[in-house]
Amino acid sequence: MTEDQIKQELEIINQAKNDKQVFGLLYEKYFTRIYYFIFRQTDDEDVAGDLCSQTFLNALNKISTYEFRGFPFSAWLYKIAANEVNKYYRKNKRSKIFSIEELKIKELAEQADIGWDEDLIKKLIEFMKDLPTEMVQVLELRFYEDRNFSEIAYILDITESGAKMRTYRALDQLRKRFNIKIKYHG
DSSP: OOHHHHHHHHHHHHHHHHOGGGHHHHHHHHHHHHHHHHHHHHOOHHHHHHHHHHHHHHHHHHGGGOOOOSSOHHHHHHHHHHHHHHHHHHHHTOOOOOOOOHHHHHHHHHHTTOOOOHHHHHHHHHHHHHSOHHHHHHHIIIIISOOOHHHHHHHHTSOHHHHHHHHHHHHHHHHHHHTOOOOOOO
């Protein structure tokens, strides 16, 4: 976001603190991204819809406590959404699911400078399914959501170096598994 866009968004946020109807502008802007972020982790439209609604309800109820900390407002929403997804899995005692879109796998393959074909994409999808949840989360935020490391750290309540470490470890496993050179510049 540009400085002007951040300033405009902060004005809307400050207005929403006093007028809850203004929050609708933020809801409209971010609903789709937050919904798909949740959907990829649940692979269930109904659950994603419920958790997305809860995310925005929590954000609306806590908007008065929101403070700009150098991250876009969306990072705050992603943090709330990630907490809602984690709460859902803890409550239901289920294994976490990640729905991995083939298009995003192709983007990851391109980022890793891999020549891809359909067979390789299938192998990459299986590889991603075998990664620990915390690695998949950072890859999702980094490559699916285009978040920088400081935002990922904020969203997942880890250090920035932890976000980098998880990303590089996942990419290193990718490199070793497929015997490729990764030209990643984060």
